[in-house]
Amino acid sequence: MGDIPVRVLSVGTALPGPPIDTAALAERFGMDHLWRQWVDTFIGTRTRHLAVDLTSGERRQDLAGLGELAAAQALDRAGVSAAEIDVVVLGTATPDTLMPATVNVIADRLRIDGVPTFQLQSGCSGAVQTFDVAAALLATGRYRTALVIGGDVIAKHYDVKADLAALPPDEVVNYVLFGDGAGAAVLGTGDHPRAPVVRSVLTRLSGLDRAPGQILRWYGLADRGSAEAPASEDYKAIERLVPVLAEEVVEELLDDLGWERDRVDYLLPPQLSVTMTGKIAERLDLSSAKEISCVGETGNNGNALLFFQLDRLLSEMTAPSRAIAVAVESSKWIKAGLALECDR
The missing domain is CATH 3.40.47.10 (Thiolase/Chalcone synthase)
Structure with missing residues (x-):
């Protein structure tokens, strides 16, 4: 990565709402026991956390809120203040709005200002891409500490009134495969010998x-x-x-x-x-x-x-x-x- 070592000082995470098991999904969408067996056998996911209420369809949480919680936890665990952050990078496939960029909403809520911010539009690789951008910037020596964030709120695309029995498999799988959440990490170049x-x-x-x-x-x-x-x-x-x-x-x-x-x-x-x-x-x-x-x-x-x-x-x-x-x-x-x- 270069002559200046970049270390992972801490990580923070955030999930919306309580865990929802497959049985609860099946009951909500009127799916039979064979469907639950299919999920258990071919998907295997036991629970997921959703940012929408399955009964009303109301959105309970957005990406900015989850990102803020995860980032605040990461900052606290690293013993780093918002004022010490030199750059912020967010990776997501599901920003809250096209503009303003969700990364800037999160930065504002954390009281981070006057620094470069980047939002990377990507699926699951976006989390790694945040490390790529942040580590490259830190390795130049111009910056000392970066906050990287990754998250998605996919459930906002759900139709809670959908008849899953009538949907094709490539749409049904989304209801059982995905969950919502956010995570963050503080990266630094200072003297942190125990950090990877x-x-x-x-x-x-x-x-x-x-x-x-x-x-x-x-x-x-x-x-x-x-x-x-x-x-x-x-x-x-x-x-x-x-x-x-x-x-x-x-x-x-x-x-x-x-x-x-x-x-x-x-x-x-x-x-x-x-x-x-x-x-x-x-x-x-x-x-x-x-x-x-x-x-x-x-x-x-x-x-x-x-x-x-x-x-x-x-x-x-x-x-x-x-x-x-x-x-x-x-x-x-x-x-x-x-x-x-x-x-x-």
């Missing part, structure tokens, strides 16, 4: 001639009456391509760093669902690494996932140890990875 070092960050567009695996539409007044679904997935393409791209990420990180496979202590795999995560982790063949996963409890909450994994990682990572995190964005196929090391 960001050894490498990888982000690569890999979508040439590949059809989108996921589409999330933003309707304006002109097309609000469109019959197109707000969100849809080619989950067969995702099931086929994500493991391949994840494997490419691991191989490139290992080659770049000169790390041996058996010297990786922790693996933070892509968190599409419990079932898919298990298949991907097996394919990556880092048998000596402990898997750090959270999707079974949080649901797939997009750009928040990495931060929930990092939160668990930081609670047990001690020197000497190494970790690799992998994320894949399936809308136009971005592969991303992060390598951390506790060196002393």
Whole structure:
């Protein structure tokens, strides 16, 4: 990453509302026991947290609010004040508004001002992309401390009155696969010897001639009456391509760093669902690494996932140890990875 080591000082997370299990979803949408068995077998996610009330459809939380909570927790854990933050980067696929940028709303609520801010529009790889931008800026020596944030509020696209039995599978899966949430991390270049070092960050567009695996539409007044679904997935393409791209990420990180496979202590795999995560982790063949996963409890909450994994990682990572995190964005196929090391 350069001559100036960039370290992860702390992580904070935020979830909206109580956990909602699959049985509660099934009851709300009138789905039978066979549907629940399908979710348990092919998805595996046990609970998720949603920013909307399933009964009324009312939005209970927005991305700015969740981002503020996660960032405030990260700042408190790092012992860093808002005034010490030199740059803020947010990764999300679901900003609250097109303008103003949600990153600036969060910064304003935290009383952060007079610094560069960036909002990256991306799916699950956006969390890694925030590290890429922030770490590159910190490595120049111009800045000392960065706040990176990732999160998504996908449930705002849900129709709580929908008849799921009448919907095609590529729409139904969204109701059980996803959750909402936000996470944040404080990165610094000062004297923080116990904090893990960001050894490498990888982000690569890999979508040439590949059809989108996921589409999330933003309707304006002109097309609000469109019959197109707000969100849809080619989950067969995702099931086929994500493991391949994840494997490419691991191989490139290992080659770049000169790390041996058996010297990786922790693996933070892509968190599409419990079932898919298990298949991907097996394919990556880092048998000596402990898997750090959270999707079974949080649901797939997009750009928040990495931060929930990092939160668990930081609670047990001690020197000497190494970790690799992998994320894949399936809308136009971005592969991303992060390598951390506790060196002393």
